[in-house]
Amino acid sequence: MIKHLKYFLVLLLTGAFYAAFAQAPQAGAKLDRTTIKIGEQTLLHLSIKLNKKDKAEFPVVPDSIAEKIVVVGVKTDTIADKADASLETIHKAYTVTGFDSGQYVIPSYAFKTGNGVVNSPSVTLNVTTLKVDTTKAFFDIKQPLAIDYTFWDWLRDNWQWVVGIFLVLLLIAGIIYYLKTRPKKVIIVEPPAPILPPHIIALQKLAELRDKKLYQQEVKTYHIELSEVMREYLEKRYAIKAHEQTTDEIFDSLRSLQITADNKDTLRQVLVLADLVKFAKEKPQPFENEQSMDKAIGFVNNTKPAFVPQADKEEGTK
Numbered sequence: 001m002i003k004h005l006k007y008f009l010v011l012l013l014t015g016a017f018y019a020a021f022a023q024a025p026q027a028g029a030k031l032d033r034t035t036i037k038i039g040e041q042t043l044l045h046l047s048i049k050l051n052k053k054d055k056a057e058f059p060v061v062p063d064s065i066a067e068k069i070v071v072v073g074v075k076t077d078t079i080a081d082k083a084d085a086s087l088e089t090i091h092k093a094y095t096v097t098g099f100d101s102g103q104y105v106i107p108s109y110a111f112k113t114g115n116g117v118v119n120s121p122s123v124t125l126n127v128t129t130l131k132v133d134t135t136k137a138f139f140d141i142k143q144p145l146a147i148d149y150t151f152w153d154w155l156r157d158n159w160q161w162v163v164g165i166f167l168v169l170l171l172i173a174g175i176i177y178y179l180k181t182r183p184k185k186v187i188i189v190e191p192p193a194p195i196l197p198p199h200i201i202a203l204q205k206l207a208e209l210r211d212k213k214l215y216q217q218e219v220k221t222y223h224i225e226l227s228e229v230m231r232e233y234l235e236k237r238y239a240i241k242a243h244e245q246t247t248d249e250i251f252d253s254l255r256s257l258q259i260t261a262d263n264k265d266t267l268r269q270v271l272v273l274a275d276l277v278k279f280a281k282e283k284p285q286p287f288e289n290e291q292s293m294d295k296a297i298g299f300v301n302n303t304k305p306a307f308v309p310q311a312d313k314e315e316g317t318k
């Protein structure tokens with residue numbers, strides 16, 4: 001019984017030791033190439049494999065390793081373990097180069113983890129020089145070679161500018177062609193309408209009012225328009241503010257003007273009848289409406305200027 005118990009304890013301790021060893025962080029270091037020529041580059045890989053739950057602090061790699069090895073770049077990545085999902089490998093790749101021949105030992109680096117410090121192995125990098133044939137004489141440095149730079153070479157290097165300038169010139173030519181060939185807009189200059197004398201305008205408006213025959217249906221509107229035509233004629237003919245004056249005020253303004261008594265009486269009959277229709281709701285007989293129109297036309301003809309320009313005569317005869 002005691003013998004079997006001893007075997008069981010040995011197996012238990014062995015399994016515990018194996019499990020602890022299997023999960024312990026493992027640091028690694030390797031070079032892509034262990035031998036390079038002066039100026040060439042290679043990658044130094046530092047990595048640590050540990051449990052995903054654990055944390056590791058990477059060592060600080062200086063810009064210059066082993067005095068003559070220079071670090072020119074670094075890249076970091078993390079790789080999951082395909083065999084065990086609980087493990088991962090944190091990896092950094094350092095691009096290194098050397099500018100002096102010799103054999104250089106890249107030292108071991110310490111990774112700090114929750115389980116303690118884990119050291120990577122050291123690696124050796126050999127930097128070799130170029131072989132020089134010392135049996136041959138030295139030569140001067142060769143001068144730069146002269147090459148032919150043709151027009152087609154220049155065109156290949158500057159085609160964007162050429163195409164851009166060509167498009168701009170084509171656009172300008174198109175605008176010029178359009179401006180020269182577009183149909184020109186014909187500007188028709190109409191002669192100014194002749195200024196008609198007041199009596200011609202008044203006679204035309206009276207004729208239009210008579211043709212509308214408003215007195216047959218709208219007697220008030222008819223007399224209002226008739227009064228407006230006569231007042232406009234008086235303003236333009238005698239320079240009085242007839243539109244702003246009452247009938248009595250109009251005749252006060254006409255008192256000093258050379259208008260015969262008969263003509264004043266004719267005008268008064270037209271304006272007074274219009275006032276009676278507008279303000280007193282007078283309803284004149286049809287013949288009275290016709291008489292007002294005849295009297296208005298007669299007043300205008302009797303008071304028009306004695307001298308009428310030839311153009312005005314032609315307008316009056318139309």
